[in-house]
Amino acid sequence: xxxxxxxxxxxxxxxxxxxxxxxxxxxxxxxxxxxxxxxxxxxxxxxxxxxxxxxxxxxxxxxxxxxxxxxxxxxxxxxxxxxxxxxxxxxxxxxxxxxxxxxxxxxxxxxxxxxxxxxxxxxxxxxxxxxxxxxxxxxxxxxxxxxxxxxxxxxxxxxxxxxxxxxxxxxxxxxxxxxxxxxxxxxxxxxxxxxxxxxxxxxxxxxxxxxxxxxxxxxxxxxxxxxxxxxxxxxxxxxxxxxxxxxxxxxxxxxxxxxxxxxxxxxxxxxxxxxxxxxxxxxxxxxxxxxxxxxxxxxxxxxxxxxxxxxxxxxxxxxxxxxxxxxxxxxxxxxxxxxxxxxxxxxxxxxxxxx
Numbered sequence: 476x477x478x479x480x481x482x483x484x485x486x487x488x489x490x491x492x493x494x495x496x497x498x499x500x501x502x503x504x505x506x507x508x509x510x511x512x513x514x515x516x517x518x519x520x521x522x523x524x525x526x527x528x529x530x531x532x533x534x535x536x537x538x539x540x541x542x543x544x545x546x547x548x549x550x551x552x553x554x555x556x557x558x559x560x561x562x563x564x565x566x567x568x569x570x571x572x573x574x575x576x577x578x579x580x581x582x583x584x585x586x587x588x589x590x591x592x593x594x595x596x597x598x599x600x601x602x603x604x605x606x607x608x609x610x611x612x613x614x615x616x617x618x619x620x621x622x623x624x625x626x627x628x629x630x631x632x633x634x635x636x637x638x639x640x641x642x643x644x645x646x647x648x649x650x651x652x653x654x655x656x657x658x659x660x661x662x663x664x665x666x667x668x669x670x671x672x673x674x675x676x677x678x679x680x681x682x683x684x685x686x687x688x689x690x691x692x693x694x695x696x697x698x699x700x701x702x703x704x705x706x707x708x709x710x711x712x713x714x715x716x717x718x719x720x721x722x723x724x725x726x727x728x729x730x731x732x733x734x735x736x737x738x739x740x741x742x743x744x745x746x747x748x749x750x751x752x753x754x755x756x757x758x759x760x761x762x763x764x765x766x767x768x769x770x771x772x773x774x775x776x777x778x779x780x781x782x783x784x785x786x787x788x789x790x791x792x793x794x795x796x797x798x799x800x801x802x803x804x805x806x807x808x809x810x811x812x813x814x815x816x817x818x819x820x821x822x823x824x825x826x827x828x829x830x
Contacts, residue, residue, distance in 0.1 A: 476505070476507065476554065476555055476556050476558065476825070477548065477557045477558075478495065479509050479557070479559040479562030480492050480560050480562055481510065481562060482510045482516065483508075483514065483516040483517065483519050483521075483524075484514055485517075485661060485717050487742045490639065491612075491817065492561075492584070493518065493521060493523040494523070494817075494818065494821075495558055495584075496508060496523050496527055498821050500526045502822075502826060503829060505528065506526065506527040508524070508528065508530065510529075510532065510562070511533070511562050511565070513533045514531070541568060542571075545568065545575075555580075555828045556824075557581045558581075558582050559582070559584070561586070563595075566595070566598045567598070570602055570605045573604075573605035582606065582608045583599055583609055584611075584612070584817075585609060585611050585620075586739035588615070588737070588739075589737060596616070596620070603630070608631075609626060609631050610634060611633055611634075612635055613635065615760065615761035632820060634820035634821075635812070635814045635816060636740070636745075637808075638816045654685040654729050655687070655688065655727045655728050657687070657689075657730070657731050657752070658671040658690065658732055658734065659691060659747075660690075660743065662691050662696045663694060664695070665735055666736075667736050668693075668695060669699060670776055670780060672706060674787070675712055678784060679708070679711050686712075687708070687713070688712075688715060689712065689713070690724045700714065725749075725752055726750055728750065728752040729791065731743060731744075731753070731754050733762065735757055735760075736774065737759050738756075738760035739761060740760065740762065744766060744808075745765065745808060748805065751801065754766050756771060756772065757771075757772055757779055758773060758774060759774055765804075766807070767803045767807065769800060770790075
């Protein structure tokens with residue numbers, strides 16, 4: 476089975492891709508994993524990759540080399556299906572594959588509407604004739620494909636990733652003494668960790684004794700650490716790498732702040748809810764599917780900072796408001812979790828492909 480990934484690094488789409496790779500192995504197929512972005516591929520050693528053939532395509536290939544690679548794979552292996560996970564190189568070659576090997580089923584998984592550039596959704600729509608089914612992880616993305624982009628309803632399958640996160644303990648409510656506010660995610664432009672640092676700079680004055688955690692790695696890592704020094708946050712802000720368990724950070728967190736410029740539905744929202752941490756998020760993607768309406772903040776940076784500061788302070792200092800928001804968060808997360816699950820959908824799909 477052929478998979479196309481962006482890279483093998485920390486990310487919600489990548490976590491789901493690894494689940495699919497494991498499902499293919501469990502179904503008796505050999506996963507062939509292509510990536511098209513330069514990376515040190517830290518996840519190549521994960522157990523899901525133990526039976527996989529890994530092909531990192533990080534150098535430009537001539538057209539003849541593209542055809543030689545794909546023809547070689549189809550000649551060497553009895554490929555039962557193709558599943559694309561945010562891989563531009565493979566997306567762009569799907570029409571050629573469909574023409575050359577018309578009986579091979581093709582699916583993709585889409586997580587996010589890139590409101591600036593169109594992103595992977597735009598690519599997927601342009602090559603939709605070569606794809607049998609588009610798997611989407613949120614109602615917002617389903618409606619966008621069907622209502623806004625004209626993809627036939629029968630080609631779009633909604634199956635959420637809500638079951639990718641375990642349920643853990645329920646801690647006691649927060650207090651202003653020892654409150655922990657966390658950011659968990661890649662240190663990239665999409666996640667806007669610099670906005671979280673600006674928020675920390677404001678909240679340290681509002682919440683004496685509070686501490687803050689930035690958990691993640693990424694290309695903005697050096698810039699974010701330098702910004703922390705400029706803002707003199709060293710006494711209240713702790714950096715944690717991906718080697719530290721996310722569950723441990725969320726176990727300590729009273730509030731999780733998602734400052735992203737865009738998202739689908741973040742897995743960290745479910746993880747935080749499982750740890751009874753309130754999620755305060757930019758109103759992007761389909762975050763409103765799981766985040767309390769009152770805790771959604773405008774996307775614009777200055778408006779986000781103002782709204783997030785107000786919500787965090789209220790969540791920490793007003794027990795009645797916190798309990799009301801916590802109850803609504805549980806209701807939303809439970810309702811979303813009741814939608815079809817991607818694990819079951821994928822197992823059924825792969826079983827059909829490998830029949």
